[in-house]
Amino acid sequence: MPPAPGDHEARRRDVSEAVWRVLAERGFGQLTLRAVAAELGASTGMLTHYFPAKRDLVRYAHSVAEERTLATLYRDLDVTGLAALRAYLLDVLSLTPQAVAMNRVWVSFWDAAIGDPELAATETARYERWRAKLRPHVVAAVGNGEIPPDRQVDDVVASAAALTHGLVVQALFDPDRFPPDRQIQLIDDYLRTLTCPSTTESPKRRATRPATDTPTP
DSSP: OOOOHHHHHHHHHHHHHHHHHHHHHHOGGGOOHHHHHHHHTSOHHHHTTTOSSHHHHHHHHHHHHHHHHHHHSSOOOSOOHHHHHHHHHHHHSSOSHHHHHHHHHHHHHHHHHHTOHHHHHHHHHHHHHHHHHHHHHHHHHHHTTSSOTTSOHHHHHHHHHHHHHHHHHHHHHOTTTSOHHHHHHHHHHHHHHHTSOOOOOOHHHHHTSOTTOOOOO
């Protein structure tokens, strides 16, 4: 007799929790049916009902990680512009034990995604969604006069995302050198640079500079 729908959903939630604990403690590389079964206190035979193959387990683990990410990130804010951009960037950093666990999961997933075109596509889409979430706040910051209009919005979004994830990796591997307060300081230092006019000189302006210009020794 098959389990009642409520029992099935409860068991699925238990499996999700076990998958998450394995991910947070060991990463995607050590995610196996045996490890999840041990965490759950069940047999691997029971788990094959949910995941016939390791590939199915990895994809499910990705969906669990994505669900937990969405539950902690992308929250609605009552601020806009640079303040909102700052809040979203800080949400990604390893500032709490929960955030450290989340980041350990995603960084460990990159290895699996690099070798799997389907997983790589889901990761590409995830980054696109995150940049799309940041973009309106950069646009608002330009509109508010917080960021000079000569800044390219997409470049600001890309650099903000790159800096933040770079800090994530460094904090995971060298937490003593990148404690939470330093991570926040580096983000704030970066945001202050955005309030200055761009130092990139346009090709048109370079072409019209006097020929007598000489480099500064």
